[in-house]
Amino acid sequence: MGRLKIVRAEYAGACYGVQRALDLTLETAESGKAVCTLGPLIHNPQVVSELESQGIRVAQGVDDCKDEAVVIRSHGVVPEVIDVLNERGNEVVDATCPHVQRAQRAAARLARDGYHVLVVGEAGHPEVEGILAHASREGEHCTVVGSVEDIPDELTEPVGIVVQTTQSHQKLDQIVEALQARGIEPMVKDTICFATVQRQDAARDLASSVDVMLVIGGRNSSNTTRLYEMCQQCGNAVYHVESAREIDRAWFDEVSSVGISAGASTPEKQIQEVVSYLETL
Numbered sequence: 001m002g003r004l005k006i007v008r009a010e011y012a013g014a015c016y017g018v019q020r021a022l023d024l025t026l027e028t029a030e031s032g033k034a035v036c037t038l039g040p041l042i043h044n045p046q047v048v049s050e051l052e053s054q055g056i057r058v059a060q061g062v063d064d065c066k067d068e069a070v071v072i073r074s075h076g077v078v079p080e081v082i083d084v085l086n087e088r089g090n091e092v093v094d095a096t097c098p099h100v101q102r103a104q105r106a107a108a109r110l111a112r113d114g115y116h117v118l119v120v121g122e123a124g125h126p127e128v129e130g131i132l133a134h135a136s137r138e139g140e141h142c143t144v145v146g147s148v149e150d151i152p153d154e155l156t157e158p159v160g161i162v163v164q165t166t167q168s169h170q171k172l173d174q175i176v177e178a179l180q181a182r183g184i185e186p187m188v189k190d191t192i193c194f195a196t197v198q199r200q201d202a203a204r205d206l207a208s209s210v211d212v213m214l215v216i217g218g219r220n221s222s223n224t225t226r227l228y229e230m231c232q233q234c235g236n237a238v239y240h241v242e243s244a245r246e247i248d249r250a251w252f253d254e255v256s257s258v259g260i261s262a263g264a265s266t267p268e269k270q271i272q273e274v275v276s277y278l279e280t281l
């Protein structure tokens with residue numbers, strides 16, 4: 001086989017918020033404190049087990065936190081969780097992504113100003129629950145809207161919108177248009193984060209210009225899985241791997257170029273391991 005050309009997508013791997021959460025967690029542990037994360041820090045099994053091997057425990061809920069520093073994940077939490085931890089005297093390491101905090105603040109402000117707040121996002125997702133709870137503290141009309149069908153028949157005007165950071169502009173536009181069709185002009189706080197879109201666009205561009213595409217990241221990471229599915233649509237061979245160990249050399253027989261993409265929850269180290277392995281082929 002000739003030398004394999006390895007091309008990395010322009011945007012790939014850990015986003016700002018995920019990297020920040022990892023750094024804050026490790027810094028806290030390095031300072032000698034006992035640390036737990038409230039739920040798995042990110043959707044990446046390798047990272048979670050690596051943290052566990054450094055003594056950083058996953059707490060299943062507030063009641064499972066001992067006398068430890070408690071890391072709040074990048075998704076954020078409902079404000080009561082932080083209140084309870086403070087009351088109990090736990091140190092809170094708030095790794096809520098600043099983009100998520102912006103959405104929480106925007107929701108609270110709209111509710112305080114008397115808007116019926118529509119949170120566009122996936123019901124039950126921790127980030128959405130957190131945003132909703134920030135709004136519900138300030139006003140009584142707050143609703144999660146996953147699609148146009150979820151828009152309530154009864155709306156108290158004025159109507160304000162905030163958006164889960166990983167939602168698409170297409171979804172937001174559909175909801176705004178449905179409201180406008182009812183004669184309602186909502187106040188839109190566009191809190192979508194570009195990290196996801198940038199990774200998707202870059203992966204799609206690359207997938208159509210290489211022979212084989214590798215998408216690196218947890219199988220339980222929805223943004224990684226979405227990248228994989230988008231690359232599959234480009235027609236070339238695509239493999240989703242969690243680590244270099246899963247790579248089969250046979251994938252690269254008769255192949256001259258391989259593209260690399262990785263989800264927003266995939267740390268740089270995992271990408272580098274895959275690249276180093278490919279360089280040995």
Ligand code: SF4
Pocket residue numbers: 015016017018074075097098099100165166193194195196264
């Ligand atoms: S995807 Fe965006 S909002 Fe979510 S953690 Fe990453 S940077 Fe923050």
